Amino acid sequence: MDDFISRAAAIKEIMEDAGCDFCGLKIAGCCLSCSAGKKIIRIRQMPAADVRPVVRGQWEPCPILDDARDKFYKCSVCRVVTSVPHGQNIIERKPFCNCGANMNQREERKKECAE
Numbered sequence: 001m002d003d004f005i006s007r008a009a010a011i012k013e014i015m016e017d018a019g020c021d022f023c024g025l026k027i028a029g030c031c032l033s034c035s036a037g038k039k040i041i042r043i044r045q046m047p048a049a050d051v052r053p054v055v056r057g058q059w060e061p062c063p064i065l066d067d068a069r070d071k072f073y074k075c076s077v078c079r080v081v082t083s084v085p086h087g088q089n090i091i092e093r094k095p096f097c098n099c100g101a102n103m104n105q106r107e108e109r110k111k112e113c114a115e
């Protein structure tokens, strides 16, 4: 799977490494007097990926709504209430809310630790 980074952050990093703020030839953000300018132009020409930030949420228990058959939970992002039968794990049954929030934060932590 591809990793996605910020174009502006990558350009800022290249400019800091090359010392562009101290270069007398800097014009409109970069110049072509060293390899930094060429790298910046290539990064600016790269196609943008169609991505959006991951929204993370949690299923908050709503014990006052529980009945004999179901346990109820509220999305911490959109506040919509959902339910699962007693004895079932809410995160396993509904790892994403209908609003798109990712509720499975343990999986994300596992991935981060594995890297």
Ligand SMILES: [Zn+2]
Pocket (backbone or CB within 6 Å): 057, 075, 076, 077, 078, 079, 080, 097, 098, 099, 100, 101
């Ligand atoms: Zn939601």
